[in-house]
Amino acid sequence: MSLDPDTLGMILTALREFAAGRFPDQRLLDLDEKDEAPVEDLRAMCGEDLGIHLLFLPEEYGGMGGGTFDVYRVSEQLARIDVGIATGVSVGSLGSDVISRGGTAQQQKEWLTRIANEGLLFAYGATEPEAGSDLGALATTAVPVVEDGNVVGYRITGKKQWISNGGIADAYSILANAPGGPTWFVIDAGVPGFEHGKPEDKQGLRTSNTAALFLEDVFVNVDRRVGEAEGQGLLVAQTVFGYSRLMVAALGLGAGWAALERAIPYSVTRIQAGGPLSEKQGYTHKLIVPHVVRLEAARSYIEESAERIDAGEGWLNTEGAIAKFMATEAGHAAADASIQALGGYGYTRDYMVEKITRDVRITRIFEGTSEIMEMTIARDRWQEHLKSHGRYYQDEAARMETLHTSDPDVGADVAALGFRALAEVLERARVGRLTRNQHVLFRLGELIAYSECAGSLSRRAARSAGGELHPKADRRFGAPVLAALARIFARVAALKVAQDGLLWIVATAGPAGKDLGALQQALRLPAIQVAQAGFLADMDYVADVLYGRAAG
Numbered sequence: 001m002s003l004d005p006d007t008l009g010m011i012l013t014a015l016r017e018f019a020a021g022r023f024p025d026q027r028l029l030d031l032d033e034k035d036e037a038p039v040e041d042l043r044a045m046c047g048e049d050l051g052i053h054l055l056f057l058p059e060e061y062g063g064m065g066g067g068t069f070d071v072y073r074v075s076e077q078l079a080r081i082d083v084g085i086a087t088g089v090s091v092g093s094l095g096s097d098v099i100s101r102g103g104t105a106q107q108q109k110e111w112l113t114r115i116a117n118e119g120l121l122f123a124y125g126a127t128e129p130e131a132g133s134d135l136g137a138l139a140t141t142a143v144p145v146v147e148d149g150n151v152v153g154y155r156i157t158g159k160k161q162w163i164s165n166g167g168i169a170d171a172y173s174i175l176a177n178a179p180g181g182p183t184w185f186v187i188d189a190g191v192p193g194f195e196h197g198k199p200e201d202k203q204g205l206r207t208s209n210t211a212a213l214f215l216e217d218v219f220v221n222v223d224r225r226v227g228e229a230e231g232q233g234l235l236v237a238q239t240v241f242g243y244s245r246l247m248v249a250a251l252g253l254g255a256g257w258a259a260l261e262r263a264i265p266y267s268v269t270r271i272q273a274g275g276p277l278s279e280k281q282g283y284t285h286k287l288i289v290p291h292v293v294r295l296e297a298a299r300s301y302i303e304e305s306a307e308r309i310d311a312g313e314g315w316l317n318t319e320g321a322i323a324k325f326m327a328t329e330a331g332h333a334a335a336d337a338s339i340q341a342l343g344g345y346g347y348t349r350d351y352m353v354e355k356i357t358r359d360v361r362i363t364r365i366f367e368g369t370s371e372i373m374e375m376t377i378a379r380d381r382w383q384e385h386l387k388s389h390g391r392y393y394q395d396e397a398a399r400m401e402t403l404h405t406s407d408p409d410v411g412a413d414v415a416a417l418g419f420r421a422l423a424e425v426l427e428r429a430r431v432g433r434l435t436r437n438q439h440v441l442f443r444l445g446e447l448i449a450y451s452e453c454a455g456s457l458s459r460r461a462a463r464s465a466g467g468e469l470h471p472k473a474d475r476r477f478g479a480p481v482l483a484a485l486a487r488i489f490a491r492v493a494a495l496k497v498a499q500d501g502l503l504w505i506v507a508t509a510g511p512a513g514k515d516l517g518a519l520q521q522a523l524r525l526p527a528i529q530v531a532q533a534g535f536l537a538d539m540d541y542v543a544d545v546l547y548g549r550a551a552g
C-alpha cells in the first residue's frame, strides 16, 4: 500500500497551493489570537476541495492507499503550513486508524468507506484526567447490555482529557474498560449522554480544537465495539504507535524547518555591525547550522523507518519512538533558535517564529512524551543488548566500519566509534546494575537515539552518493552536503555518548579514581575527540550551502 512518487508529488503541490490560498500568515495569526480552529477549512481539506483524508484510507474503501512514507511527507508538509491544522487532519486519521487496525472486516468496510465518501472528521479518545502516559490507569467503563444472554451493546461512562478535534468531530474512537479489558468503541457526536467541554486555552496549537469529553451512560450498539472481542484496546493503540509516532515526528520536522526557513532569509537581509548576520559565524554556527543537522539526522531516521514499515517489517515501535523523540526535540530547538535568530522581532507575534515555537512544543508531549520515548527506547534496546550478549551495538559498529570502507566521507567511521562507546556504556550499566536508577535508564535512551540517528544519516549520505535514495525521499540536499551533515552529526553523537556515558558510569559508581583513564579508553573518548578534527570546516561548508555561497 503506497503511492507512486508522481502522485505523492501532486498531493504535496496541491497542499502547498491550497495553503497559499487559504492560510496566509495573517489568517493563521488571527486564528491563533482568536483561539479558533478553522473547522470549515478542515472540512474542505477532508472533502472534495482537497481530499487529503483519502491518503490515510485503503484503496479498496475509496481511499488513496498512502503508505507510511507518504504519510510522513504529507504530515511534514502540513506542519510547515501550521501544526494545529496538521493536528486536526492527522489526529482525525488516528481515530479512523483504530478501525483500520482493530476493526472487523465489516467495520472496516462500513466506516472507512463512509470516511472516504463523507469526509467524516474523527477524534481519538484515549487520554483521561488520571491516565496520561500510563493508559493502563484507564477509568472509563463500558458495561455490557445483555439481552437473551447476548451482548447487544454497552453503556459507557467516563471522562476523556485533551482530545484533539474533541469539540468538532463527527465521530469518536473511545477507549474504555470492558469486562474483557480495554476496548475501543466508535461513538457518534451528539448521542445522548455524550458531551464535550469548551476548547482548552493552550500555550500554542490554538488552531487545533482540544476539548475534554464527558460520557454519562452513553449507549452504543455492539457493532460499535471495535473488533470481534473485548480486551484488544491497548494492543490496537500499540500498533497505531509505530506509525502515529512517525507522523508526529514529521510534524516536529516540518515545524522546525518552517521556522528555519524564516530565520535563514531574515539573516541575509538583517545588517548588524556592518554586515549581514548570515555572514557571521558566531550566529550561523549556533542558531542555524546545528539545527539543520539535527533535523536532517531525524529525517534520515524517519525515512528509514517509514521505508521499513512499508516493506512489511512490522510497526517498529522502538524506531517510531526514536524518530519521534529526535525529530520533535530537534523541531522545538530549531524553532526556539529561530526566535533568537530574529532577535526582538522574533519575540513578537508578526514574524511567525514565535507562533511556530509555541505550536511545535506540543509534539514533545502528545503521542507519548519525550521522557516516555526515552524509557521505551532504553528498555527495548536494553533487551537487545542482553539477548545478544552485548553484541547488538558492536555489530552495528562493524556495519558502520564496513560502510566506511566503501564510503569514506559519510562519517561512518565516527558513527562506528559512537556505537562501540554505546555498547561499552550499556555493558558497564549491566555489570554495575546502573539502570536501577531511572534517570540513567532514560539518559541511555537519549544516547541510543543519537547513535542510531548518526548511523542512519551516514547511510542516507552513502545512498545519496550511490544514487540509491528512496524514490520519495526528500532531495533538498545533494550527496556532498548530506555527507557533511552526516560527519557533523556523527561527531556530535559519538562525543555525547562517550562523555555522557562516562558521566553516568562515574556518577552512579562513585569516584572512578585511578580507573578514569582506562574508562576513557574503553569508551573510545580519545579517538572520538581526535575525530572532531574538521568539524568547523564542515560547519562552514553547510552554512555556505544554506546561504547559496556554495553548491548544495
Ligand SMILES: Cc1cc2nc3c(=O)[nH]c(=O)nc-3n(C[C@H](O)[C@H](O)[C@H](O)COP(=O)(O)OP(=O)(O)OC[C@H]3O[C@@H](n4cnc5c(N)ncnc54)[C@H](O)[C@@H]3O)c2cc1C
Pocket (backbone or CB within 6 Å): 091, 123, 124, 125, 126, 127, 129, 131, 132, 133, 134, 161, 162, 163, 164, 165, 202, 205, 210, 362, 365, 366, 367, 368, 369, 370, 371, 372
Ligand atoms: C494539545 C493536546 C492534544 C492532545 N490530543 C490528544 C488526543 O487527540 N487524544 C488523546 O488520547 N490524547 C491527546 N492528548 C494527551 C497527550 O497524549 C497526553 O497529554 C500525554 O500522553 C501525556 O499525558 P499527561 O498529560 O497525563 O502527562 P503525565 O503522564 O502526567 O506526565 C507528566 C510528566 O511526567 C512524565 N512522566 C510520566 N510518566 C512517567 C514515568 N513513568 N517516569 C518518569 N516520568 C514520567 C512525563 O514525561 C511528563 O513530563 C493531547 C494533549 C494535548 C496537550
